[in-house]
Amino acid sequence: MYTPIPGRFAGKVAVITGGASGIGAAMATRYVAEGAKVLVADSCPIETGNAFVAELNKNTGDCGTSSGTINAAFHQCDLTDSEQATGVIAQVISIFGTVDILHNNAGALAMGTVADMPPEAWHMMYKLHVDAPFYTSRAALQHMLAKPRAEPPRTDDRGVIINTVSTAGVRGECGAAAYSSSKAALLSLTRVMAVDHAMDGIRVNAVAPGYTNTPLVALGQTVMDVLINQVPVHRSAEAEEIVSVMMFLASKEASYVTGAVWDVDGGVLARGMLNTGELRKALVEAGVMG
Numbered sequence: 001m002y003t004p005i006p007g008r009f010a011g012k013v014a015v016i017t018g019g020a021s022g023i024g025a026a027m028a029t030r031y032v033a034e035g036a037k038v039l040v041a042d043s044c045p046i047e048t049g050n051a052f053v054a055e056l057n058k059n060t061g062d063c064g065t066s067s068g069t070i071n072a073a074f075h076q077c078d079l080t081d082s083e084q085a086t087g088v089i090a091q092v093i094s095i096f097g098t099v100d101i102l103h104n105n106a107g108a109l110a111m112g113t114v115a116d117m118p119p120e121a122w123h124m125m126y127k128l129h130v131d132a133p134f135y136t137s138r139a140a141l142q143h144m145l146a147k148p149r150a151e152p153p154r155t156d157d158r159g160v161i162i163n164t165v166s167t168a169g170v171r172g173e174c175g176a177a178a179y180s181s182s183k184a185a186l187l188s189l190t191r192v193m194a195v196d197h198a199m200d201g202i203r204v205n206a207v208a209p210g211y212t213n214t215p216l217v218a219l220g221q222t223v224m225d226v227l228i229n230q231v232p233v234h235r236s237a238e239a240e241e242i243v244s245v246m247m248f249l250a251s252k253e254a255s256y257v258t259g260a261v262w263d264v265d266g267g268v269l270a271r272g273m274l275n276t277g278e279l280r281k282a283l284v285e286a287g288v289m290g
């Protein structure tokens with residue numbers, strides 16, 4: 001559906017958290033097709049992750065464990081653990097020697113209102129969407145800040161960080177207290193990191209996807225029908241459509257873009273009006289909300 005731009009990321013090393021499924025997997029595929037080396041960091045089973053990167057290496061024809069060159073590697077980790085989140089950056093440096101692009105993309109959806117959400121689920125959302133990006137970004141920034149500046153310096157000569165937030169982080173998504181508010185925190189962290197490191201050759205941006213066809217939103221047909229009815233373009237997105245914007249933001253064409261949040265949502269946030277009563281009814285009927 002989308003034609004890769006050959007060589008756009010040649011010589012670059014990218015880390016994608018949550019890179020084994022959905023948006024992250026589509027991104028890993030595009031990066032390798034456009035010349036980057038990629039570490040896929042994900043909590044999925046090792047066999048699944050290894051099979052995915054083996055396919056990526058095969059498709060680029062550069063699999064050569066014999067020649068010692070691989071384009072993609074898998075690292076199993078639970079990002080809700082701070083040491084494992086930090087360890088992702090140590091891993092990419094140990095395999096590929098550096099890190100140029102970090103995508104904090106891993107996510108999960110725990111539904112619930114403040115009244116009925118178990119505290120464990122609340123904390124899990126914050127560990128995954130706020131703490132994990134803090135630990136990975138912290139380790140990546142320490143590495144990026146130690147790189148020499150280019151001559152002449154550029155706004156991203158030391159690195160790029162892209163955070164996957166959500167339209168749910170921009171407004172109050174019905175029945176998603178922890179998901180919405182944790183994504184809002186990541187959105188704010190994006191802006192702060194962008195400002196703090198604007199003069200350091202590091203750009204930091206966020207992408208806010210709307211409803212995208214991935215396992216994350218397996219909420220059942222009734223809920224999806226209600227959600228899609230509220231999208232101005234009247235359909236959900238394919239992961240590739242989100243990835244196209246992320247790849248632009250990671251590329252040098254976006255050299256003057258930092259601290260931005262790009263809505264890739266089929267017009268959802270532009271429209272603003274939502275019938276939350278109808279959505280709540282569908283979520284309760286689907287058994288996703290009490």
Ligand SMILES: NC(=O)c1ccc[n+]([C@@H]2O[C@H](COP(=O)([O-])OP(=O)(O)OC[C@H]3O[C@@H](n4cnc5c(N)ncnc54)[C@H](O)[C@@H]3O)[C@@H](O)[C@H]2O)c1
Binds near residue numbers: 041108214217
């Ligand atoms: N699909 C949507 O409609 C949608 C909308 C807005 C935002 N998003 C965001 O996009 C990002 C990607 O989600 P997706 O839709 O591709 O979903 P997905 O479920 O296909 O992918 C999420 C990935 O994150 C990984 N992950 C989850 N918890 C983890 C953990 N503790 N440690 C390591 N990895 C973990 C999963 O194994 C999975 O591979 C998420 O941040 C999500 O919140 C998705």
